[in-house]
Amino acid sequence: MAHGPSENFFTRWFFSTNHKDIGTLYLWFSFAMFLLGGAFAMIIRAELFQPGMQLIKPEFFNQMTTMHGLVMVFGAIMPAFVGLANWLIPMMIGAPDMALPRMNNLSFWILPFAFTILVATLFMEGGGPNFGWTFYAPLSTTYAPDTVNYFIFGVHLMGASSIMGSINIIATVMNMRAPGMTYMKMPLFVWTWLITAFLLVAVMPVLAGAVTMMLMDINFGTSFFDAAGGGDPVLFQHVFWFFGHPEVYIIILPAFGVVSQIIPTFSRKPLFGYSSMVYATAAIAFLSFIVWAHHMFTVGMPIAGELYFMYATMLIAVPTGVKVFNWITTMYKGALTFETPMLFCIAFVILFTFGGFTGMMLSIAAADTQYHDTYFVVAHFHYVMVAGAVFSGTAAIYYWLPKWCGRMYDETMGKVQFWLAFIAFNITFMPQHFLGLAGMPRRYSDYGLQFADWNMVSSIGAFMYGGAQLLFLFNVIRTIGWGKPVEDPKVWEGADGLEWTLPTPPPFHTFSTPPVVK
Amino acid sequence: MNGASHKPVIIKSIFAAIVMFLFAIFVLPPLYDLFCEITGIGGKTSGPYQAERLTVDETRLVEVQFVVANNATMPWEFYPVKEKVFIHPGEPKEISYYAKNLTGKDMIGQAIPNILPNNAADYFHKTECFCFNNQPLSAGDDAELMVRFIIDPDLPKSVNTVTLSYTIFDITDRVTDLQMTQL
Ligand code: HEM
Ligand SMILES: [Cu+2]
Numbered sequence: 116m117a118h119g120p121s122e123n124f125f126t127r128w129f130f131s132t133n134h135k136d137i138g139t140l141y142l143w144f145s146f147a148m149f150l151l152g153g154a155f156a157m158i159i160r161a162e163l164f165q166p167g168m169q170l171i172k173p174e175f176f177n178q179m180t181t182m183h184g185l186v187m188v189f190g191a192i193m194p195a196f197v198g199l200a201n202w203l204i205p206m207m208i209g210a211p212d213m214a215l216p217r218m219n220n221l222s223f224w225i226l227p228f229a230f231t232i233l234v235a236t237l238f239m240e241g242g243g244p245n246f247g248w249t250f251y252a253p254l255s256t257t258y259a260p261d262t263v264n265y266f267i268f269g270v271h272l273m274g275a276s277s278i279m280g281s282i283n284i285i286a287t288v289m290n291m292r293a294p295g296m297t298y299m300k301m302p303l304f305v306w307t308w309l310i311t312a313f314l315l316v317a318v319m320p321v322l323a324g325a326v327t328m329m330l331m332d333i334n335f336g337t338s339f340f341d342a343a344g345g346g347d348p349v350l351f352q353h354v355f356w357f358f359g360h361p362e363v364y365i366i367i368l369p370a371f372g373v374v375s376q377i378i379p380t381f382s383r384k385p386l387f388g389y390s391s392m393v394y395a396t397a398a399i400a401f402l403s404f405i406v407w408a409h410h411m412f413t414v415g416m417p418i419a420g421e422l423y424f425m426y427a428t429m430l431i432a433v434p435t436g437v438k439v440f441n442w443i444t445t446m447y448k449g450a451l452t453f454e455t456p457m458l459f460c461i462a463f464v465i466l467f468t469f470g471g472f473t474g475m476m477l478s479i480a481a482a483d484t485q486y487h488d489t490y491f492v493v494a495h496f497h498y499v500m501v502a503g504a505v506f507s508g509t510a511a512i513y514y515w516l517p518k519w520c521g522r523m524y525d526e527t528m529g530k531v532q533f534w535l536a537f538i539a540f541n542i543t544f545m546p547q548h549f550l551g552l553a554g555m556p557r558r559y560s561d562y563g564l565q566f567a568d569w570n571m572v573s574s575i576g577a578f579m580y581g582g583a584q585l586l587f588l589f590n591v592i593r594t595i596g597w598g599k600p601v602e603d604p605k606v607w608e609g610a611d612g613l614e615w616t617l618p619t620p621p622p623f624h625t626f627s628t629p630p631v632v633k
Numbered sequence: 634m635n636g637a638s639h640k641p642v643i644i645k646s647i648f649a650a651i652v653m654f655l656f657a658i659f660v661l662p663p664l665y666d667l668f669c670e671i672t673g674i675g676g677k678t679s680g681p682y683q684a685e686r687l688t689v690d691e692t693r694l695v696e697v698q699f700v701v702a703n704n705a706t707m708p709w710e711f712y713p714v715k716e717k718v719f720i721h722p723g724e725p726k727e728i729s730y731y732a733k734n735l736t737g738k739d740m741i742g743q744a745i746p747n748i749l750p751n752n753a754a755d756y757f758h759k760t761e762c763f764c765f766n767n768q769p770l771s772a773g774d775d776a777e778l779m780v781r782f783i784i785d786p787d788l789p790k791s792v793n794t795v796t797l798s799y800t801i802f803d804i805t806d807r808v809t810d811l812q813m814t815q816l
Contacts, residue, residue, distance in 0.1 A: 214639050282646040286639045320650045324657025342745050343802030350665050
């Protein structure tokens, strides 16, 4: 029964139905996309290093901002957390594998095709998508390059992959928990993913609907979004953000889960307020459906609408505040140590909260009239998405990688990477708040001279941040190939949970007979 | 765990996904239009108004401004003959626009109206409007285009100026495409 992975490279990776192998595939794919999206960002920051046009043409700049956003959101962050889910959920709930292993294979292998199609448009006549990652109509319909149909097809594929992945997670969590693993005993990472999976099933089809309507407007003469035919471009924004706001929580909820696993380990205390964490997650997920138009304060909504969306948005700060409170209270009076994963988690708590505060500023409808579409928004969402999702993903790799491969990463190199990333991140994005408040609009390839200094600072930070990621890649490869074998099979003495009861590294098949949870 | 027990979850999830997809395409757009129509916030005017005998409110004088815009590359000359009028609510009024196809090919235009402020949209009644149909103009031709409207005496007291704006779109390709498919 204890057979290992296939010896043949091709059968092992292409036909894999093993949750660990598929998790690995997702993670490597996501890292590759992270580097690609990062390369696009380097091009953007290089062009913005100085005012004036130096390196690229404005048309290409627009393609870069669009592709950077799309690749990072759909190619890097989302697959990274699906990869973690694949590796961890079965091990955390005592299941032998994911519920639907073959669908798991399919949902992964769709992704490389989707992104090949998307990225290939950059080399086609007319260029890649240039309408921003939010692809507002009519920029993405009437004025789109001809390659927009490839973009639409790519989004359909990504959506299908996400929906299949979510169904798999829902089925696994609902049906495959070990005896005694009740819902309220599940690790928070599993909880946050279960709720995220429900969000995905609910809103990825809405995204698919939005691009389908675009497809019909472009090719079949309908006019959902075309005013000339009686449609309305503002409708596009409603449909997009009805998907888009839940999407930002799809990105951040699993990150919350990761942080909620790691902080207790290095505080040597159980998580403070477990059940309030679960309810807060559910509350955030619910609220995320009723606040979407805070992205649209400037489209000309009636005052009642502005006020409703403003107050509803502010309400999200309550469950989010509960979470931040719980993380801090978990650390309070704990026997803290500051290994690399913990450092990333503490930075997460600080910087994510900062991003939440700028979110509160943006949620004030009257103030947003000034902030909207400036670098202030760019700074806001990078604080929540990079210092939030990416930092927590990095923490997760440092935390679980030694368990997965039985080898320890280099702690010094990890800490160097952390401080480099932390400092570089703030150098990059803190000045963007100032630029935005001073009125620099986002998504332009050039800017007024008064913005020159902070842009240069921001670009220098960005290059440093990019460098920190290469160090991360090096550390991971070194760990897998040459890392020191871990001595304690539990890896972290403060760690708690079923995955730490397995041998290190865990065998190819785990929990073939379910453990009993007391 | 055998595969059979996963079936209910899979079926329910796929069902939910399909419902949300159809919801996005077939429910959200009409819902949006309905919402705008009920609240009048889209600034969209409604179709032909069946003239009722409205009592003219001599005590109020409302300024009605006319603005136009050409969408994107629409090459026509298009402007209101008069830029504004002052009328009493309840009093029917006829105004006109001038349009000329400056190009060497036959074209079809479509003007899309919008009213500002939003809360005036429900009180701006058009009894006749060129915008109810599209406007074909042969190469080099011009035309005078009519609008007859009444401002409802119930127009909110806070509104003293109403702006009627038209954006004219080139829909030649769209219409010919449609005719092609109908053939
Ligand atoms: C307390 C929590 C939050 C509040 C109150 C908040 C509020 C807002 C508001 C009002 C905007 C619109 C700004 C504008 O366009 O003018 C915005 C933009 C954005 N937010 Fe947040 N936000 C919060 C948390 C998050 C989180 C957790 C994420 C993702 C992980 C996120 C991602 C984004 C993104 C991506 C945008 C910009 C989208 C775009 O236009 O490209 N936000 N936020
Ligand atoms: Cu939002």
